[in-house]
Amino acid sequence: MNNPLDRRIVITGVGLVSPNADNPVEFRRKLLHGISEIQEIDLRYFGKAAAGLCTFPETKHRKNKENKRGTRAGCIGVYCAHEALVNAGIEISSCDPARIGVYIGLTEHGTVETENEVFNISRYNYDTNYWTHHHNPRTVLNNPAGEITMSLGITGPHYSIGAACAAGNAALIQAAQMIRLGEVDMALAGGVSESVGSFGIFASFKAQNALAEATDPRRASRPFDLGRNGIVISEGGCIYVIESMDRALARNARILGEIVGYAMNSDARDFVLPYGPRQAECMRLALRRAGLRPEDVDLINTHATGTRQGDIEECKAIREVFRDSASTYVNNTKSNIGHAMGAAGVLELAGNLPSFDDHLVHPTINIDELDPECSLPNLVVNTPVDAGSISVILNNSFGMVGINSALIVKKFEP
Amino acid sequence: MTREDIKTLILEIIHDIDDEADFDDLDPDKPLRDQLDLDSMDFLDIVMELRKRHQLQIPESDYPRLATLNSCADYLEPLLQDA
Secondary structure, eight states: OOOGGGOOEEEEEEEEEBTTBSSHHHHHHHHHTTOOOOEEEEETTTEEEEEEOOOOOTTSSSOHHHHHHSOHHHHHHHHHHHHHHHHHTOOGGGSOGGGEEEEEEESOOSHHHHHHHHHHHHTTTTOGGGSOTTHHHHHSTTHHHHHHHHHHTOOSOEEEEEOGGGHHHHHHHHHHHHHHTTSOSEEEEEEEEOGGGOHHHHHHHHHTTOBOOOSSGGGSOOTTBTTOOOBOEEOEEEEEEEEEHHHHHHTTOOOOEEEEEEEEEEOOSOSSOOOHHHHHHHHHHHHHHHTOOGGGOOEEEOOOOSOHHHHHHHHHHHHHHHTTOTTOEEEOSHHHHOBOGGGHHHHHHHHHTTHHHHOEEOOBOOOSSBOGGGOOTTBOBSSOEEOSOOOEEEEEEEETTTEEEEEEEEOOOO | OOHHHHHHHHHHHHHHHOTTOOOTTOOTTSBHHHHHTOOHHHHHHHHHHHHHHHOOOOOGGGGGGGSBHHHHHHHHHHHTTTO
């Protein structure tokens, strides 16, 4: 390929932690079997709420001392980054550390650490002499990405991509662009979230009447169901190894998928309310860039979070763009793992990439009574579907203050 | 606090910072930072913990006096004599 800006970009490794798994195989198994591990937590000041917590071997790749010094987002990110490299079959020592970029999507960062410090000094009569010297390095926005570079000795660029809940997709787009520009040879890109540690995030969603409540926390996240009542907040992370196809082929890498199209745009309307027409524009732009028609998409993994308006707006947008496509399946991963914020888009993609090999579409769970306004043809409900073949996945992720993203990943064909 | 109590206190604080810290061959007259892989942020953690546990406000100009286990005891003994 002559023009480097036309380089084909592929995914060759993935590392993840979700509220029900610490590796992609277990994650896929839980999604196919509809096994949710959302639980009830008890937050300082706030009280009880359904939430997704992650269990993983936190000291597998970094000492406990470093985990205590850093942030939860950093801890998750370091684990995911190391696991992604292992999954990709890459020894970091064999790479030029200056030619690796680390791009990490965040919905927010620093909220947890700031709340913790205010609580800490409340025990000392709010004397700021007791405010920790760790606060600034923990709360700078590049923190999780920077912790990854320190753990792996990566000396190329690292930064965070702030794009609300579209941030994971945005980080993958950034990685593709930086590789095409020749800024880096390889990227560790994805998203992380530690939002479950913040009472303020729960309280804010509750004040907005957008926080899920349910007797059984595993049934709390129910996008598209008539009985849905809001979002389940989760922590999590997912980081991919992204590189050019040529580089991947040269090292005989296993290619998990090719990023063939993407788009991001802005609603320019409202702080919190989603807007279907702009989401439709975003999906169309991604399709155009991929050179694909709607009927070429085999699976749409929706963003839907379990809020009434959000779910309905996305369904309207999908109907508008995919009205003629009888062969496009639709599913939702948040019904199983909750909303992992900055990690949501990338985690959800990781939960669906195995479709290229097993041809199955994991179900949207917790739908007892489908909202007629969300009744999309080919919405996969409660049990998995064998699609025969899945070659193209479109992954939607949208966020507050009106940010939309659509990423299209195709089964790799040389 | 006795000198031994103070040394125990310092080692407790360091253990809280790094639960893998190995005190077996610690030389009380050699710098803690060199022997225990502590950096400046860890050192500030020690200062903060002394503030939290014993309300000690240690001026930056005195930080060198906390370099070794024995110098910690020398410096803190009069400050913690009633602790």
